[in-house]
Amino acid sequence: NAGVTQTPKFRVLKTGQSMTLLCAQDMNHEYMYWYRQDPGMGLRLIHYSVGEGTTAKGEVPDGYNVSRLKKQNFLLGLESAAPSQTSVYFCASSYVGGRAGTEQYFGPGTRLTVT
Amino acid sequence: AQSVTQLGSHVSVSEGALVLLRCNYSSSVPPYLFWYVQYPNQGLQLLLKYTTGATLVKGINGFEAEFKKSETSFHLTKPSAHMSDAAEYFCAVSDADKLIFGTGTRLQVFP
Numbered sequence: 001n002a003g004v005t006q007t008p009k010f011r012v013l014k015t016g017q018s019m020t021l022l023c024a025q026d027m028n029h030e031y032m033y034w035y036r037q038d039p040g041m042g043l044r045l046i047h048y049s050v051g052e053g054t055t056a057k058g059e060v061p062d063g064y065n066v067s068r069l070k071k072q073n074f075l076l077g078l079e080s081a082a083p084s085q086t087s088v089y090f091c092a093s094s095y096v097g098g099r100a101g102t103e104q105y106f107g108p109g110t111r112l113t114v115t
Numbered sequence: 116a117q118s119v120t121q122l123g124s125h126v127s128v129s130e131g132a133l134v135l136l137r138c139n140y141s142s143s144v145p146p147y148l149f150w151y152v153q154y155p156n157q158g159l160q161l162l163l164k165y166t167t168g169a170t171l172v173k174g175i176n177g178f179e180a181e182f183k184k185s186e187t188s189f190h191l192t193k194p195s196a197h198m199s200d201a202a203e204y205f206c207a208v209s210d211a212d213k214l215i216f217g218t219g220t221r222l223q224v225f226p
Contacts, residue, residue, distance in 0.1 A: 004158075031212065033213070040124065040218060041218060042205060042216045042217055042218035042219050043159075043205065043216040045213060048212065048213060050212055056212075058213070090158055090159070092159075097211065097212035097213065100147075101147035101164065101166035101167075101209060103149060103161045103164055104159075104214060105161075106151075106158035106159040106160065107158050108157060108158045109156075109157070109158055
């Protein structure tokens with residue numbers, strides 16, 4: 001099993017450009033999550049999904065959109081990138097949500113720089 | 116709302132010394148608690164978790180953590196540090212469909 005994979009690994013954007021980050025998991029997990037990681041701030045949840053066709057806002061959703069058209073994929077979009085979105089983005093998945101005590105499995109991350 | 120606080124953003128120990136990373140949580144319901152490790156330029160991987168039952172939880176790589184309800188703590192320990200333990204460690208608490216992460220503690224191990 002590949003687990004959780006993320007595409008691309010690195011990307012440099014100019015302010016105002018758009019892009020989509022792809023997350024894929026092969027564990028048949030229902031729940032998927034997008035986080036950003038910034039120095040000193042830990043992981044902050046951007047958006048998440050509790051199943052195919054669903055999305056929900058996390059702690060820092062502004063400037064991002066997501067879609068979960070297929071159970072195994074979770075896309076994160078930046079419509080008009082800003083320097084404040086320079087970060088490392090992680091995708092994660094879990095069989096069920098946190099209330100059941102199940103852990104999340106993380107991808108390797110995407111390092112995004114917006115100039 | 117649930118939250119976690121990790122005391123100390125950086126911890127330095129000598130190889131062979133005790134490792135102690137602190138985590139305190141706030142939860143309105145019985146919590147599920149997790150410790151994750153992140154090696155440089157990698158994603159997070161689970162070290163251990165507490166759900167119910169035994170309050171002393173053993174994880175991978177010789178780490179363990181003890182759930183203390185009276186102190187609302189879930190500190191991570193390892194009796195003898197190894198150079199390969201140098202990484203960033205995150206404590207997390209369950210919150211409905213999500214996990215809430217602490218801000219992390221970077222562990223340095225000196226020879």
